[in-house]
Amino acid sequence: MAVNVLPKSKTSNIHIRVPDEIKRRIERAISISGQSMTDFATRSLVESADAIIEKEEITILTARDHEILMAMLEADDEPTEELREAARLHRQFVRR
Secondary structure, eight states, X not given: OOOOOOOSOOOOOOOXXXXXXXXXXXXXXHHHHTOOHHHHHHHHHHHHHHHHXXXXXXXXXXXXXXXXXXXXXXXXXXXXXXXXXXXXXXXXXXXX
């Protein structure tokens, strides 16, 4: 996944504590990559955050499930009483 260009102005701080062994591994990776600690940590955290958000927000369907979904969306069926009730409850309890 591509990482968006990082903003140039840095106004917030994140402080973390890690065991010495992990710090040494991170420093080794930073040395190999040629990045600064800040750039390395920011890029790594952004990539991880984006992956988690993408996994939460994107649903991947199988070809079979896609066909079923499309058929349901294209159907001219009238909503059932249960569906109408669910929509009413949704409007009642979910605020935008």
